[in-house]
Amino acid sequence: MEKRGGMTAESGVPLAVRLKGIVKRFPGVVANDGVNLDVRRGEIHCLLGENGAGKTTLMRILYGLYQPDEGEILLHGKPVRLGSPKAALAHRIGMVHQHFHLVPTLSVEENIVLGLSEGTGPFLRFKRTRAKIRKLADEYGLQVDPSTKVWQLTVGQEQRVEILKALYRDADILIMDEPTSVLTPQEVDALFGTLRTLVSDGLTVIFITHKLDEVMEASHRVTVLRKGKAVATVNTAETSKEELARLMVGREVVFRVEKPPAELGDRVLRVENLHANNDRGLPALRGMSFDVYSGEILGIAGVSGNGQHELSEVLTGLRRATGGSAVLQRQDLTNCSAREIADLGVAHVPTERIRVGTVPTMSIRENLILKSYRTPDFCKWSILDEKAAYENACQAMKEYEISAPHDGTAAKNLSGGNIQRLVLARELCGCPGLVVAAHPTYGLDVGATEQVRRVLLDQRARGAGILLISEDLDEILQLSDRVLVIYEGEVMGIVDAKDAELETLGLMMAGTRQQEVSV
Amino acid sequence: MRMPSWIQVERRSSISPWTIFAISISAIVLALLLAGLLFRLFGVSPIRAYGDIIRGALGSKLGITETIRRMIPLLVIGVGLTVAFRALFWNIGAEGQLLVGTVAATGVALFSGIPEILMIPAMFIAGFAAGALWGMGPAYLKVKLGINDVITTLLLNYVAIALVEWLVYGPWKGPTQRGFAYTDRFSAAASLPVIAGTRIHWPTLAIGVFAAILLFVLVKRTRVGFEIRVVGENPDAAKYSGISQTKITLLAMMISGGLAGVAGVGEVAGIHHMLLSPEQISLGYGYTAIIVAWLARRNPLAAILTSFLFGVIMRGGDVIKVSLGLPFELVDVFNGVILFMLIGSELFIRYRVRIGARREVA
Numbered sequence: 001m002e003k004r005g006g007m008t009a010e011s012g013v014p015l016a017v018r019l020k021g022i023v024k025r026f027p028g029v030v031a032n033d034g035v036n037l038d039v040r041r042g043e044i045h046c047l048l049g050e051n052g053a054g055k056t057t058l059m060r061i062l063y064g065l066y067q068p069d070e071g072e073i074l075l076h077g078k079p080v081r082l083g084s085p086k087a088a089l090a091h092r093i094g095m096v097h098q099h100f101h102l103v104p105t106l107s108v109e110e111n112i113v114l115g116l117s118e119g120t121g122p123f124l125r126f127k128r129t130r131a132k133i134r135k136l137a138d139e140y141g142l143q144v145d146p147s148t149k150v151w152q153l154t155v156g157q158e159q160r161v162e163i164l165k166a167l168y169r170d171a172d173i174l175i176m177d178e179p180t181s182v183l184t185p186q187e188v189d190a191l192f193g194t195l196r197t198l199v200s201d202g203l204t205v206i207f208i209t210h211k212l213d214e215v216m217e218a219s220h221r222v223t224v225l226r227k228g229k230a231v232a233t234v235n236t237a238e239t240s241k242e243e244l245a246r247l248m249v250g251r252e253v254v255f256r257v258e259k260p261p262a263e264l265g266d267r268v269l270r271v272e273n274l275h276a277n278n279d280r281g282l283p284a285l286r287g288m289s290f291d292v293y294s295g296e297i298l299g300i301a302g303v304s305g306n307g308q309h310e311l312s313e314v315l316t317g318l319r320r321a322t323g324g325s326a327v328l329q330r331q332d333l334t335n336c337s338a339r340e341i342a343d344l345g346v347a348h349v350p351t352e353r354i355r356v357g358t359v360p361t362m363s364i365r366e367n368l369i370l371k372s373y374r375t376p377d378f379c380k381w382s383i384l385d386e387k388a389a390y391e392n393a394c395q396a397m398k399e400y401e402i403s404a405p406h407d408g409t410a411a412k413n414l415s416g417g418n419i420q421r422l423v424l425a426r427e428l429c430g431c432p433g434l435v436v437a438a439h440p441t442y443g444l445d446v447g448a449t450e451q452v453r454r455v456l457l458d459q460r461a462r463g464a465g466i467l468l469i470s471e472d473l474d475e476i477l478q479l480s481d482r483v484l485v486i487y488e489g490e491v492m493g494i495v496d497a498k499d500a501e502l503e504t505l506g507l508m509m510a511g512t513r514q515q516e517v518s519v
Numbered sequence: 520m521r522m523p524s525w526i527q528v529e530r531r532s533s534i535s536p537w538t539i540f541a542i543s544i545s546a547i548v549l550a551l552l553l554a555g556l557l558f559r560l561f562g563v564s565p566i567r568a569y570g571d572i573i574r575g576a577l578g579s580k581l582g583i584t585e586t587i588r589r590m591i592p593l594l595v596i597g598v599g600l601t602v603a604f605r606a607l608f609w610n611i612g613a614e615g616q617l618l619v620g621t622v623a624a625t626g627v628a629l630f631s632g633i634p635e636i637l638m639i640p641a642m643f644i645a646g647f648a649a650g651a652l653w654g655m656g657p658a659y660l661k662v663k664l665g666i667n668d669v670i671t672t673l674l675l676n677y678v679a680i681a682l683v684e685w686l687v688y689g690p691w692k693g694p695t696q697r698g699f700a701y702t703d704r705f706s707a708a709a710s711l712p713v714i715a716g717t718r719i720h721w722p723t724l725a726i727g728v729f730a731a732i733l734l735f736v737l738v739k740r741t742r743v744g745f746e747i748r749v750v751g752e753n754p755d756a757a758k759y760s761g762i763s764q765t766k767i768t769l770l771a772m773m774i775s776g777g778l779a780g781v782a783g784v785g786e787v788a789g790i791h792h793m794l795l796s797p798e799q800i801s802l803g804y805g806y807t808a809i810i811v812a813w814l815a816r817r818n819p820l821a822a823i824l825t826s827f828l829f830g831v832i833m834r835g836g837d838v839i840k841v842s843l844g845l846p847f848e849l850v851d852v853f854n855g856v857i858l859f860m861l862i863g864s865e866l867f868i869r870y871r872v873r874i875g876a877r878r879e880v881a
Contacts, residue, residue, distance in 0.1 A: 318758065339761025350759060359753040370749065370760045379742050386740070410533065 015077065016041040016173055016204040017062065022071035024057055031057040032068070033228035039173075041076075044195055044205045046215045046236075048248060049225035050304065050471045055208045056098075058225070059175050062206075063095040064088035075173075094166025095175040100158050104151035108144055109133055112165050129168075136167050139201075140194050156187035163194065173204045180214055181305065192218045210248075210303055212241045212510050224248055245506035248303075249473040259457060262481040265294030268329065268434050268465030269315075275323035276307075276314045284310040286489040287324065292434065292465040297456065299480030299497065300469045303509055307489035308469045309351060312438045315467070316348040317341040328434060342371055347427035349420075349437040351469075357423045360412035364404055365393040367411045368426050396425035401451065417448025424455055435459055438469045453479060473505065487511045531871050539816060542867050546860040547814075547828075553860075554853045563843050575838025576831040584717035585837070588790070590830030591720065592617065592782040592804040594727035597811030597822040599778030602734055604817045606771035607751040608658060612672030613779040614805025615679030616650035618797055620783025622683060623649035625691070625702055625794040628709035628787075635708035639722070642709060642784050650780020651773040653679065658772035662765045676805070680797045687794055702794040711789035720789025726781060727826075734774070734819040747771055779805060802833065803851065810858045829854070 017039040024032040032054045039045045047055045060066045062073065064082035073080055075091050082088045085095070102111050113129050133146045142160040150158065159179060166174055176195075180188045195205050195218060207219060215222050216236060223233040224247040232247050269292040278284035284307045292298050300308055313319035315326055317338035325334045333341050342348070350356045358367050369378050369389050378388050393407035400421040404414055411419060420440065428435070437456060441449040456479060460466055470476050476483055476497075483500050485492040485508035493514025495504065507517050555565030576586045596613045603610040610616075623645035627633065633641050657671035686702070693703035711720040738744040750757045750767045757764055786800055787793065794800075811829050815821035836850030866872075 317761070337761060338759065342761055348759070352755075355753075356755045356759045359749055359756045361752045362748065366745070370756065373745050374742050382742050384740055384742060384745060413533065 013040045015039065016075070017206070018074040018077075019058070019062065020072040020074070022058060022061060022073075023069045024054075024061060024066060025069050030228050032061070034071070035225070035228070035230045037223055037230060038233065039204060039206055040221070041204055042199050042202050043220040044199055044207055044218055046219035046222040047206060047208045047225060048210065048212075048215055048222050048244060050210060050248060053225040053248075054228040055225050056177055059095065059177060059206065059208060062088070063093060063175060089169055089171070092170055092172045093175065094169060094171025094173070096159065096162040096166060096177065096179060098177045098179075098181065100162050102150045102158060102161060105149060107147050107149050108153075108161050108164075109146040111150055111161055112146075112168050116169070132168065133164060136164055140167070140197050141190065142194060156183050156190070159183070159187075159191070160194075172202070173206070174198065175206045175208070177208045178210075179207070180209065180211065188214070210305070212244050212303070215244060216241060241510040242503070242507050245303075245510045246502060249502070249506065249509070259479070260461065262297075262460070263295045263463075265463055266329070268292050268294050269467070270327045271315075271324070272327075273324035274311075274314065274321055274326060276310050276319055276321050278310055283322075284489050285314065285321075288486070288489065288491050289324075290484055290491060290494060292467055294433070294463045294465050295460060296481040297460050297466040297468050297479050298494075299476035299483045300467065300486055301473055301476045301483050301505060301509060302471075302486035304471050306486050308486060309438070310489070311486070312348070312351065312436050312467075312469055315341075315434075315436050316346060345430065345433040347430075347432035347435045349423055349427055349435070349440050351438040351442075353420055353423050354411075354416075358411040358419060361410055363408045363410055364397065364402065364414070364422060365389050365407040367422055368393050368396050370426060372426075372430070392429075396422075396429070400425040400455075417444050417451075420444060420448060420452060424452065428455070428459060431462065432459075432464060435464050435466045436469075437466060439471065440468070441470070441472070441475060473502070485509055485514075493517075529871050529873075531869060534868060539868060542864050543814060543816070543861070546864040547857060550853070550857040550860040553856050554849075557849065557852060558845075561843075561845055561849075563839075563845065568839055568843060568845075571839050571842050572831070572835030575842070576834040582834065582838075584714070584719055586827070586830040586834040587724070588718045588720075588830075589833040590826045591724050591727060591785055591789075592801070593808050593811050593829050593833075594822060594826035595723060595730065595782040595785065596779045596805060596808035597815065597826050598727060598731045598734055598819045599775035600808055600812035601815060601817045601819045601822055602738065602747065603654075603771050603775035604812055605738060605751045606747045606767055607754070608661070608768055608771055608775075609669045610654060610657075610672050610772065610775050611669050611809065612654065612657065612675050612805070613775070613782075613808055614801060614803065615672070615676035616653045616776040616779035617783040617786070617801055617805050618676075618679040618683050619649040619653045620646035620780025621787045621794055621800055622679075622686065622783075623780065624784040624787050625686075625705075628705045629691070629703060635706075638706075638708045639711065639788070642788055643726075643781060646780040646784035647777040648780070650783065651777035654772040654776020654779070655769050658768045659765075662768050683794065683797045683800070687796055691794060693793070696793075700796055705788065705792045709788060710792050711785065713789065718790060720785055723781070723785030723789055726785075728823065730778060731819045731823050738819065743767075743770065779808075802847075807833070807854055810854055810861065813858065813861055 015038055017037065019035060019037040022032050022035040035058055049055045057066065061068050064085045064087050073082060080091055082091065103114065109126060109129055112133060130146050137143055142164055144153065144157050144160050150161065153161065179191060183191060199205055209215060219236045221233060221235050222239065222244065224231050224244065226248060272289050274285050274288045275283065276285040288311065300311065302308055310319060314321050317336055317340065321334050325332060327333065328344055328346065331344055333344060354360060359370065369392065372378055373384060378385050390407060396402065397404065397407065402418050402421045402425065404418060411422065414422065440452050440456065444452065456466055456468065468476065468479055477500060480497045482494055483497050483505065484494045485505060487509060488511065492508040492512065495514065504517050508514060558565040558568045576582050596617065600610055600613060624642040627642045627645045628638065631641065653675060657668050657675065660666040660671055661668045687700045691702045693701050695703050711722050713720050738747060746762045746767050749760065749762055750764050754764055782804065791800065807829055811822055811825045814825040832853060833850055836847045839845045840847045
């Protein structure tokens with residue numbers, strides 16, 4: 001269907017970018033699975049998808065950071081090879097990463113010209129560069145003083161510097177990777193203003209996000225990615241948040257899990273009016289209340305960044321609650337230390353299983369006793385019992401099928417699946433009353449995913465209460481008995497997993513309360 | 520890092536102790552070759568210089584005992600530093616911790632009036648406590664306020680130097696020393712016994728060897744050692760598993776600073792028998808011990824070997840100063856070159872470097 005000059009068949013609008021059949025594989029994962037993407041010249045095009053849907057990978061391919069295994073990149077109708085960011089820049093593609101790449105001790109203008117070889121000789125010509133920066137800043141509403149040192153800037157100003165950096169290099173296709181995640185609402189408004197001015201001047205903006213409101217507000221068209229595939233491209237004016245939410249989370253069922261009916265026991269956890277802040281000191285949990293019962297899996301569904309991470313941290317003692325309470329059986333665990341909470345029988349499968357859940361340089365044997373090393377089982381008179389640790393490792397490796405040469409293998413040499421098996425083996429060994437599992441199958445292969453799910457169901461059958469946080473709605477629906485939908489740190493509602501409708505969940509994930517949905 | 524295609528760099532998944540040993544030895548040999556060039560610049564044959572160093576340090580009974588005398592503070596400090604470095608605390612302040620140890624010991628020796636039989640133990644305890652406190656200050660600032668440990672520990676060295684200078688020129692200047700900037704001499708009860716005919720104050724040496732064994736067991740086999748390793752290897756996992764980074768960092772610095780203080784006690788009570796100006800007490804032992812701990816790859820037992828090696832180098836410096844008329848400061852340059860090579864060799868410990876054509880990956 002290709003027509004001359006990179007025109008789209010339907011509209012006749014020239015295309016800035018066309019990606020055809022992009023495939024990118026990483027060990028154990030297919031990050032992009034035959035993705036097609038058309039971006040028109042002069043539009044703000046959103047790439048929408050859950051974490052791990054392959055948005056960032058796709059854009060890194062366009063920016064020359066990754067090489068695709070298959071597929072073709074066309075810029076303005078011509079096929080190109082982008083072997084490095086330098087090549088991408090030469091094709092006038094700029095990218096503003098989620099985490100900025102600025103040198104704090106240098107000034108704004110020094111950062112902007114960093115790496116450019118303009119003029120001749122070893123001296124920088126700040127008079128000329130400064131004039132150019134001022135002009136760009138005025139034109140696009142990117143006010144920032146060129147002589148200020150970067151460490152003195154706010155996050156929003158740093159982002160402006162990153163945009164100026166790209167514009168200074170004459171980018172006409174600008175990729176923004178989750179640009180709003182670090183901004184205040186006012187800064188978001190200003191950013192959108194800038195982006196609109198840019199596209200009205202003929203630039204093209206590709207905007208990665210998982211926030212539906214932003215898509216609706218800022219973009220002309222949206223491409224939704226799910227599990228490495230582009231599932232749809234729609235005009236923003238002709239879609240709704242609800243449709244996008246549904247496209248984003250999908251409805252295909254990949255695994256069938258045999259699940260006996262829940263045998264509810266006593267209440268394990270009562271959370272009341274819980275408040276907490278995120279890392280930037282802004283409210284992340286705003287008065288959450290819910291219960292978890294013995295023998296059930298309560299799934300926490302929601303678009304990522306709505307307070308799930310903070311919730312798991314508050315419940316496991318890694319983050320302070322600013323209000324409200326969490327009570328385990330009759331024991332108040334609000335703002336207890338991580339150790340006290342673990343000792344009360346709360347297991348934690350952390351989101352970042354490698355960076356947080358293990359010590360990569362230490363052995364499987366030592367990682368398995370990371371929490372129990374000071375109990376009488378493994379420690380007598382302050383001396384660690386190597387034999388007990390060894391026997392524990394042998395048993396855990398057998399029971400959880402951790403495949404490794406031996407118990408002394410360093411955790412960093414294990415595959416993702418085996419690391420998660422190790423974490424589960426350690427966390428579940430004391431028959432915990434409450435299991436907080438955050439993204440337990442994220443990034444795992446099929447076999448490991450199945451095993452992890454089976455293990456969680458075994459714990460449920462044993463009578464543990466399980467809090468399952470996941471962005472994979474299929475997983476939540478298959479494993480959970482009840483589903484709690486979280487939106488901006490508030491409970492939108494709790495529904496029975498059996499009669500949960502994707503439609504309803506999608507609405508709730510987009511910020512509609514359950515009562516309002518059913519009315 | 521961009522590399523030509525015929526050099527292949529890949530991350531090692533594991534490494535044997537022998538490979539680490541071989542890499543460390545290569546680093547030292549390379550440093551010796553480089554330092555040899557330096558001797559050349561002074562117009563001295565490197566072979567002659569190294570010959571003199573080896574003969575002077577190991578070729579006679581006097582040489583060996585003087586080497587051991589130099590080794591003692593390096594061992595005691597170096598062993599403590601291995602623990603601080605394990606806990607990921609960059610203690611560059613052992614020099615200052617040593618000096619406050621000398622101050623505390625001198626205070627006890629001259630002014631406490633403690634019964635003679637308790638004098639030596641009291642001096643060691645005071646020296647340990649002073650060094651520990653000097654080291655725990657920066658540790659507290661790091662864990663509570665995130666203040667860079669390298670800077671605070673380093674700058675406190677100068678505070679300690681100024682303190683000692685002020686004391687020996689001012690309030691503690693000894694009336695019996697005829698105007699020299701010394702304190703009065705310690706009594707016999709405040710002096711450490713030495714091996715007859717040498718300057719080896721054996722109690723400090725014994726403490727060093729004992730501490731090396733004890734800390735080796737502590738790090739490898741005990742509950743606290745496990746916590747130190749977890750904090751050092753992955754602070755996030757430590758937080759996750761409920762290990763207090765504050766407690767562990769303070770403990771590691773108590774051990775490290777305390778042992779540096781003990782080394783200071785050894786120097787004033789075993790060698791000088793008085794407090795005198797800082798550059799006469801320590802020839803940069805606190806800094807050289809950093810290399811001792813680093814070369815030992817943070818293994819307290821290996822520090823026995825590496826401190827001996829640097830004892831040889833320091834004694835060698837004494838010898839060539841006399842025999843070849845070279846400045847003692849060459850030893851510092853030499854130490855610097857070794858440290859430089861060791862840090863460079865980290866690359867080869869973490870990565871395997873192959874030279875040859877790129878292998879096709881299936």
